[in-house]
Amino acid sequence: MESYASNNSEYSSSEYNSDRIPATPPRGGALDWNAEIRQDDRFTLLPEGDYVFRVLDVDRETFIGSAKLPPCIQVNLTMQVETPDGPVRIRENMKLCEQMEWLLCAFFRSIGLKEKGKPVVMDWNRVPGARGRFHSKPGTITTSEGKPYDKNFITYLDYDASKMPDEGFRELDDSQEELPF
Numbered sequence: 001m002e003s004y005a006s007n008n009s010e011y012s013s014s015e016y017n018s019d020r021i022p023a024t025p026p027r028g029g030a031l032d033w034n035a036e037i038r039q040d041d042r043f044t045l046l047p048e049g050d051y052v053f054r055v056l057d058v059d060r061e062t063f064i065g066s067a068k069l070p071p072c073i074q075v076n077l078t079m080q081v082e083t084p085d086g087p088v089r090i091r092e093n094m095k096l097c098e099q100m101e102w103l104l105c106a107f108f109r110s111i112g113l114k115e116k117g118k119p120v121v122m123d124w125n126r127v128p129g130a131r132g133r134f135h136s137k138p139g140t141i142t143t144s145e146g147k148p149y150d151k152n153f154i155t156y157l158d159y160d161a162s163k164m165p166d167e168g169f170r171e172l173d174d175s176q177e178e179l180p181f
Contacts, residue, residue, distance in 0.1 A: 044088045045150045046081070046136040050157065052165060053079040054131045055111070056089070058124055063095050072097040075124070082165070092154070096122075103156075110134060112159035131164055133157040 031037070057078040065071035073096040080087050094103060108114035108122065110132035135155045142148045 043150065044083075044090065045138050046083065046152050048135075048137045050133055050135050051081045051083070052131060052133050052163075053081045053090075055079050055127050055129060058127050060124075069095055069099055070097055077127070090152075106156040107132075109158045110156035112161075116158065132159060133163060 055077055059076050061074050061076065063069070063072050063074035075094045075096060077092045077094070079090050079092060081090055094100060094107065096104070104122065105114060108120060109116060111127065111130035112132070113123065113126060113130070114120040134157055136152045137155075139151055139153050140148050141151050
């Protein structure tokens with residue numbers, strides 16, 4: 001019997017439909033042609049303020065480049081943010097290029113893995129589970145096609161252990177998808 005692994009779930013060949021697509025795709029995976037859909041919006045616009053976050057996951061992909069940035073590795077962070085209404089899951093993408101070094105430094109300082117003014121080798125293996133803080137300010141940006149959309153403008157704050165909560169993070173609702181910034 002053939003097996004197929006996707007999103008940490010395994011499917012045996014008996015779990016495929018006639019088109020060789022998993023009959024029941026994993027959460028966060030591909031949808032069937034006639035699948036029921038219900039989630040209208042995955043984005044959470046945070047009110048302005050300071051937030052504590054915890055990095056849940058780190059993955060990487062290749063960024064093909066743009067008019068402003070060269071082709072490079074893109075790091076995709078999934079983070080849990082504590083809000084007054086409960087925890088939410090968000091995504092932050094960082095390009096590993098010289099133009100974005102300031103953001104990488106700010107992120108690593110926010111989780112306590114870099115000291116201001118001192119060089120550091122980025123150790124992505126230490127990032128999952130790390131906690132830090134950022135300031136978010138809601139705003140709107142316009143795409144190159146002229147379409148406006150809401151965005152959380154984030155400024156990472158230097159790590160300060162005294163501002164980290166003593167208690168752990170609240171449990172996330174597993175039905176909530178990852179939310180992009």
